[in-house]
Amino acid sequence: MKFSQRTKVGAAVACAASFALIATGCSSAGTDGASGGDIELTVTTFGSMGMADLYAEYEAANPGITIKANNIDTGGNARTDAFTKIAAGSGLSDVVAVEEGWLGSIMAVSDQFVDLSEYGADDIKDRWVPWKLEQGTDAEGRIIGYGTDIGPEGLCYNSAAFEAAGLPTDRAEVATLLGGDDASWESYFALGKKYQEATGKAWFDQSGFIWNSMVNQMDEGYYTADGELNVVDNAELKAAWTQLADANAAGLSGKQAQWDWNKGSSFTDGTFATFMCPGWMLGVVQGQVETAGGDATGATAGWDFADVFPGGATNWGGTFLTVPTQSKHPQEAADLAAWLTEADQQVAEFKAEGPFPSVTAAQTDPALSEATGVSAFFNDAPIAEILTKRADGVKAQFKGPDDSTIQEQVFGPSAIALDQGVAGDKAWDDAMTLFDQLIVNK
C-alpha cells in the first residue's frame, strides 16, 4: 500500500502523540536525580518575593543541587495550588511558600509538613523577630515555616490631596497630626471628617482594608488564643464595626472595588487621600499608578509614606517557606529554605521586589535603606527605617483554620455593604447570618 504524504505526516503525529502519552505517564520519578548524587529541588513561590535571582547563587555555592523554581502570580492562586496538591497527596514542591492569610488552614494539617527543628531550625531560630517564629510554629511546638517577609503597616497618604485640604504634607507632621505613637482610629477618622468637610472627597479607599487592619490589631481576632471561634457577641469586634460604620456614614469611604481601584486611576485622580500600607503594598500602589498611566517615578504622583498607623503597630500578611513531608529531600530543602531566609538574602529580596525582612539582622542592615525605585516613588521616604519602626510592638494573633474565609466571605460582603451605604447594624447582622451559614454550619 502506498501512503500519501499527508497520511505519513498524520501517522508520525499520531505516533508522537501516543508516545508522549506513555512517556508522561511514567516520568514522575524525575526529581530523584539518579545521576551521581545530583539533586533537583523544586520551589514554589508567589507574587513578588524577590527570590528569582538568588537560586543561581545557591546552585553555584552548592554543587550537585539544581533548583527548579515556579512563581505563581497571586497568593490566592498559590493557595489553590497548594491545597489541591495537599488533597491529592502528591505534587507539592520541596519548598512551598505559604501566606499568612491561609497559614491557619495549613496549621490544621501541620503533620503534612516536616518539623524543621529536625533539620537545623533550632540553630537559627533567633534570627527572626519572635512573633514571626511563633506564627510559623504549630500547636505541638513544631516549627513548620521559616519566615521570609512581614507586613508591618504604615500610612500612605497623598500629599497633593492633603495640601488641597489645608493639611500639612510633611510626613513627620502628618504622623504627629494623627497622634504619633498614640494614633488611634478615633483620631484617624476625626482627621478624615475634617478632610471630607474641606474637600468633599473620601478619606480612605474602601472599608475592607480598614476592617482587616482593625481586626489584625486585636489581641484575639476571629479566634481566641486557644483556637475557639470568637465572633458572635464579641463586643470588641462589634465596637470596631460601629466605628467603621460611623466613618462610612460621614462619607469617608471612596467606595472603591478593592484590588481594582477603577483600574488604578483612583490613585491618580485624588478619589481618596489615605491608604493602608503594609510594606508589600508600597509596590502595589506604585504599580496601580503605573497601570493608570500616572507618574510611576513618583515626582508628580504625590504619594508619601508616614511612620504612623491608627491603633498602633500591626501586621498584615507575610510569607513562610515550608517543606512538605512529600519532599524526597527534606534536609536539602530545609537547607535551601534556611539560606533563602538568611539576612543577606532577605536584603537582596527586599531590594529586588520590596518584601520587608522578618530577620532582625536584615532589618538593621544599612544596605536596606539604600534608595530604590519604590522609595523614590514615595517622595524619597526612608521606607526601611519606617517599616522597622512599624514592626516594633507587633504581636502574633492566633489565626484559625477558617480565618481567611471569615475575613473574605463573612465580613467582606458586609464591608462592601457599608461602602454602599447600608446601615452598620444591618451589615453586621448580615455578616452574622453568613457566619452561621459558612462557618458554624459548614
Added chain:
Amino acid sequence: MTRTLEPETSAPAPLKRPGRASALTYKHRLSRLDVKVSPYLYVAPFFVLFGLVGLFPLVYTFVVSLNNWNLLSGPGEWVGFDNYAAELSDPLFWNSLFNTMSIFLLSSIPQLVVATAIAAILDQNLRAKTFWRMSILIPYVVTPVAVALIFSSMFSEQSGLVNHLLSFVGVDPILWKTDVLPSHLAIAGMVNWRWTGYNALILLAAMQSVPRDIHESAALDGAGFVRRFFSITLPSIRPTMIFVIITATIGGLQIFTEPRLYDATSSTAGGAHRQFQTTVLYLWEMAFQRQNFGKASAIALILFVIIVAFGVLNYLISQRIATADSRSDAKNNKRAVRRTLRNGAKEPRA
C-alpha cells in the same frame, strides 16, 4: 412496524454437516474471531479511557459525597446523605441555582434563535461564503479568559465603555457588577458572543444537507422564504437542533470561567454578595476555599442530576419541533408497508 413482516424463513440457517466444523482451518477460525471480536476491540479504547477518566471519578465523587471530607485533612466520618440534605436546604445553594438558571435562559434562548437565523442567512447564495462563515466563528477561537477580561473591563461600573456609551443617551450608570440582573445580562452576553457563531455553523451544515429540490418545488408552489424556513428547513434539521440544544444546555448549566473572571478581584467568587455565583462556582468555592470536599461532591452530583433532567426535558420539547415532519414520516412508513405487501417482497425496505 415493518419488522413484523419479516419472513422467518428468508434466511435459512445453514445446514450443519458432520465434519464441517473440524474442516475449518486456522485462518478461518481467525477470521471468524476477527468478525466477532474486532469491533469490540476497536471501540474498547474509548470505553477503557471513559472508565478511567469518566466513570471512576464519578463513582469516587459519589463516595466522597457520603463522607464528611475535608480538602486538606481527608476523609472524616461517614455521614450518608447528610451532605445532600444540607445542600438542598442551604439558601446559598439555591441562590447559585437561581443564578445558573437565569444566566442559562438569558444565554441559551437568544443564542439558539440568533444562531438559527444566522445559519438561514448563510444558507443563501451569498458571495464570499467562506469569508462569512469564518467570520462568525472568530469569537469561538478567542479563549474565554480573554473574553471575560475584555467584557469585565467593558462593563466596569466606574469607567467602563458600556456605561460611558449609555451616558450619551442619558442613561444613568448601571451597576453591572453589583446588581443581579445587569450582571446576569453581561455574563450571558459573553456566552452568546462566544457560542452563537459556533452553533450557527453546526446548524448551517445541517441546513446544507436539506435537498435543494424540495425547496425548489416548494418555491414553485408559491411558498415564500419564511414558509419554506418553517415548513422545510426547521423540520429537516431537527436531529441537529436537538444536538445543539442539548450541548447548549450542558454547557449553560456548567458555566464557570465567565462568572469567575467577570469580577476577578472579588474575594467571594461570583460577586461579593454572590449575585452571579453559578452552581459550578459555588461548588468550586465549597471545595477549594471552604475546603468541604464532601459537600462539594454532593453539589456536583445534584448538578449532574439536574443537567440530565434538563437534557431529557429539552429532548422531549425539541421532539415537538415540526410535528409535521413526524407525521409525514409515519405516512411514508405506511406507504412502504402497503407497497411491501403488494409486491410480496421477501425483504422489506430498510
